[in-house]
Amino acid sequence: MAKDRTPASGKGSPAGKGSTATKGGPAGKGRTRPPANVVTPQRPWGLIAAAIAVAVFAAAVLTYAVLKVNEANADKVESIDDIAGVKTYEYPAGQQHVDTAVEYSESPPVGGPHAPPPSWADCTGTVYDIDIRHENAVHSLEHGAVWITYNPDDVSQDDIDTLAKLVENESGRMMSPYAGLDSPISIQAWGHQLKVDSADDKRIKQFADLLTLNNEFTPEPGASCENPDFIANPLPADAPAAAVGTGSMPTDGVPTDGVPTDSAAPTTGSETPSN
Amino acid sequence: MAVTAPTPTRSGLRSVLLAVIAVGLVLLGGGLAVVLGIGRDDAAGPGAVDVGFSRDMARHHLQGVEMANLAQDHSVDPAVRGLAFDIATTQNNQVGRMQGWLALWGYSPTGGDVMGWMGGSAHSGHGSDGGTLMPGMATEEELANLRSLQGTAFDVEFLRLMMRHHQGGLEMAEYAQEHGETDVVRTLARSIAESQKAETRLMSGMLEERGGTPLPAP
Numbered sequence: 390m391a392k393d394r395t396p397a398s399g400k401g402s403p404a405g406k407g408s409t410a411t412k413g414g415p416a417g418k419g420r421t422r423p424p425a426n427v428v429t430p431q432r433p434w435g436l437i438a439a440a441i442a443v444a445v446f447a448a449a450v451l452t453y454a455v456l457k458v459n460e461a462n463a464d465k466v467e468s469i470d471d472i473a474g475v476k477t478y479e480y481p482a483g484q485q486h487v488d489t490a491v492e493y494s495e496s497p498p499v500g501g502p503h504a505p506p507p508s509w510a511d512c513t514g515t516v517y518d519i520d521i522r523h524e525n526a527v528h529s530l531e532h533g534a535v536w537i538t539y540n541p542d543d544v545s546q547d548d549i550d551t552l553a554k555l556v557e558n559e560s561g562r563m564m565s566p567y568a569g570l571d572s573p574i575s576i577q578a579w580g581h582q583l584k585v586d587s588a589d590d591k592r593i594k595q596f597a598d599l600l601t602l603n604n605e606f607t608p609e610p611g612a613s614c615e616n617p618d619f620i621a622n623p624l625p626a627d628a629p630a631a632a633v634g635t636g637s638m639p640t641d642g643v644p645t646d647g648v649p650t651d652s653a654a655p656t657t658g659s660e661t662p663s664n
Numbered sequence: 665m666a667v668t669a670p671t672p673t674r675s676g677l678r679s680v681l682l683a684v685i686a687v688g689l690v691l692l693g694g695g696l697a698v699v700l701g702i703g704r705d706d707a708a709g710p711g712a713v714d715v716g717f718s719r720d721m722a723r724h725h726l727q728g729v730e731m732a733n734l735a736q737d738h739s740v741d742p743a744v745r746g747l748a749f750d751i752a753t754t755q756n757n758q759v760g761r762m763q764g765w766l767a768l769w770g771y772s773p774t775g776g777d778v779m780g781w782m783g784g785s786a787h788s789g790h791g792s793d794g795g796t797l798m799p800g801m802a803t804e805e806e807l808a809n810l811r812s813l814q815g816t817a818f819d820v821e822f823l824r825l826m827m828r829h830h831q832g833g834l835e836m837a838e839y840a841q842e843h844g845e846t847d848v849v850r851t852l853a854r855s856i857a858e859s860q861k862a863e864t865r866l867m868s869g870m871l872e873e874r875g876g877t878p879l880p881a882p
Contacts, residue, residue, distance in 0.1 A: 558801060
């Protein structure tokens with residue numbers, strides 16, 4: 390420690406030790422200089438530019454990736470919970486096959502005992518104009534069908550046409566009038582029901598799109614919706630129990646060339662083809 | 665005034681910037697991978713064409729199965745019955761496959777915009793009724809007519825309708841073969857395109873033998 394206060398100029402010591410410690414003062418110079426930042430810390434401009442460029446690029450690519458993924462997911466199936474007003478009922482698979490009329494707790498029914506195979510109501514995009522037998526319709530629900538019903542007194546022909554557009558040519562769906570329905574329109578799948586007031590309610594399509602042949606809720610996935618006999622002779626709601634087979638051949642079994650057979654009477658259970 | 669040593673600050677900023685660049689490059693790489701579909705397998709990532717094809721071709725097939733099943737009770741011709749059995753069983757199995765993929769991908773079997781996945785060349789609404797009739801599909805009236813026939817009359821009408829049905833499905837299959845993003849869809853689409861072309865040729869011959877003429881192509 391130098392007590393010497395004399396300027397070190399004469400000493401030639403590079404460090405300037407002992408002199409008044411002027412920061413950055415050139416070695417050897419004794420003069421007091423105003424503290425000045427002669428050497429500015431160099432901003433690494435190159436690195437900054439690179440970092441910004443990478444960040445911008447990454448943001449752009451990420452945004453594009455997210456958009457692309459979202460686009461692919463746009464059609465994603467919603468869950469039942471996304472459709473307001475759907476009522477769910479618990480009906481386990483393996484319900485009984487019965488020939489008699491059934492008192493269902495829901496109206497229209499959404500599950501429970503039903504007509505035996507192969508007499509499910511044809512649901513290959515079928516538009517019925519009679520109130521079809523409910524026990525047969527429930528069997529169709531068991532096969533994954535979505536069944537649209539309407540109160541014929543509460544809807545217009547335009548409404549019926551609107552609903553038919555959802556049903557026609559879409560195997561797995563059917564529609565029919567339903568006498569005494571407590572709502573203008575009611576749409577059913579196994580264990581699920583939605584009652585709405587207007588044929589334009591977008592929930593109808595949402596329900597249908599989600600639940601037609603839906604793997605999760607259909608008790609018998611993969612089962613057929615075909616029953617051409619039922620199309621030809623749909624059983625009305627008040628009909629007595631009868632099984633209608635998928636075959637449209639008359640009981641004598643011989644088709645005649647080009648002549649339509651008269652199959653007005655429903656066939657009895659004895660003619661049921663093996664299922 | 666005393667100035668803090670510049671060196672530590674400069675190296676701190678440098679470190680931060682280098683870290684930003686490193687992280688940015690990682691994100692960039694990850695983002696690119698997603699965009700390019702690298703590492704994405706068929707189970708994870710269908711595109712719109714895969715989903716649309718699976719839904720629409722399944723629906724198209726179901727009508728084919730419906731028509732073919734009628735031969736069981738309406739036809740006595742072994743050749744027609746045999747062809748119909750083949751069509752019914754094959755197409756039904758394929759419906760099962762497509763519905764299986766949809767389930768795996770998390771999509772409902774029905775829904776979506778019919779034919780919308782075929783870009784601008786969508787050929788929807790060919791039928792006279794308001795429903796979305798896909799190319800080659802029979803209308804309700806045509807089906808009702810088919811159901812009313814027996815014997816040779818049935819055979820002829822069945823062959824006409826099924827030929828047109830195949831021709832309509834061919835469009836969809838070829839598009840999906842070209843634009844599908846998953847292997848399973850492209851493969852199935854290709855095999856549908858090839859086998860249905862061959863079946864159409866077969867049916868054309870059978871139709872001629874029975875004195876029938878094909879319906880106008882869809």
